[in-house]
Amino acid sequence: MAAGGALDPHPQQIVDPVAKSRLPAMYHFRYYVERGGLACYGPDLVDTWRAAASVLQRADQVIE
Numbered sequence: 001m002a003a004g005g006a007l008d009p010h011p012q013q014i015v016d017p018v019a020k021s022r023l024p025a026m027y028h029f030r031y032y033v034e035r036g037g038l039a040c041y042g043p044d045l046v047d048t049w050r051a052a053a054s055v056l057q058r059a060d061q062v063i064e
Helices: 011-020 031-035 047-064
Strands: none
Touching: 011 031
Protein backbone atom coordinates (compact mmCIF):
# COMPACT_ATOMS: atom_id res chain seq x y z
CA MET A 1 0.00 0.00 0.00
CA ALA A 2 1.34 3.43 -0.90
CA ALA A 3 2.01 5.95 1.85
CA GLY A 4 -0.11 9.04 2.29
CA GLY A 5 -3.08 10.23 0.36
CA ALA A 6 -6.80 10.06 0.84
CA LEU A 7 -6.77 6.63 2.51
CA ASP A 8 -4.88 7.61 5.67
CA PRO A 9 -7.97 8.91 7.51
CA HIS A 10 -9.70 5.54 6.93
CA PRO A 11 -7.34 2.77 8.08
CA GLN A 12 -10.10 0.43 9.20
CA GLN A 13 -11.68 0.42 5.73
CA ILE A 14 -8.31 -0.67 4.36
CA VAL A 15 -7.35 -3.24 6.99
CA ASP A 16 -10.68 -5.10 7.27
CA PRO A 17 -11.02 -6.37 3.68
CA VAL A 18 -7.33 -7.26 3.48
CA ALA A 19 -7.44 -9.17 6.77
CA LYS A 20 -10.70 -10.89 5.80
CA SER A 21 -9.11 -12.17 2.59
CA ARG A 22 -6.07 -13.28 4.62
CA LEU A 23 -3.61 -11.41 2.42
CA PRO A 24 -0.28 -10.53 4.00
CA ALA A 25 0.12 -6.78 3.92
CA MET A 26 2.76 -4.26 4.94
CA TYR A 27 1.55 -0.83 5.97
CA HIS A 28 3.40 2.44 6.34
CA PHE A 29 2.14 3.51 9.77
CA ARG A 30 1.69 1.72 13.07
CA TYR A 31 -1.98 2.64 13.41
CA TYR A 32 -2.78 0.18 10.59
CA VAL A 33 -1.17 -2.62 12.61
CA GLU A 34 -3.02 -1.49 15.74
CA ARG A 35 -6.25 -2.02 13.77
CA GLY A 36 -5.35 -5.53 12.65
CA GLY A 37 -2.74 -5.15 9.91
CA LEU A 38 0.17 -7.59 9.71
CA ALA A 39 3.21 -5.31 9.92
CA CYS A 40 4.46 -1.79 9.29
CA TYR A 41 7.77 -0.50 8.01
CA GLY A 42 7.28 3.23 8.57
CA PRO A 43 8.48 5.58 11.26
CA ASP A 44 7.05 5.85 14.75
CA LEU A 45 5.35 9.24 14.51
CA VAL A 46 5.51 9.89 18.25
CA ASP A 47 9.27 9.38 18.25
CA THR A 48 9.62 11.57 15.17
CA TRP A 49 7.78 14.48 16.79
CA ARG A 50 9.67 13.96 20.05
CA ALA A 51 12.99 14.17 18.20
CA ALA A 52 11.85 17.31 16.37
CA ALA A 53 10.90 18.95 19.67
CA SER A 54 14.30 18.06 21.11
CA VAL A 55 16.09 19.66 18.14
CA LEU A 56 13.98 22.81 18.47
CA GLN A 57 14.65 23.00 22.19
CA ARG A 58 18.41 22.76 21.65
CA ALA A 59 18.25 25.39 18.89
CA ASP A 60 16.33 27.71 21.23
CA GLN A 61 19.02 27.28 23.91
CA VAL A 62 21.75 28.16 21.39
CA ILE A 63 19.91 31.32 20.33
CA GLU A 64 19.53 32.50 23.94
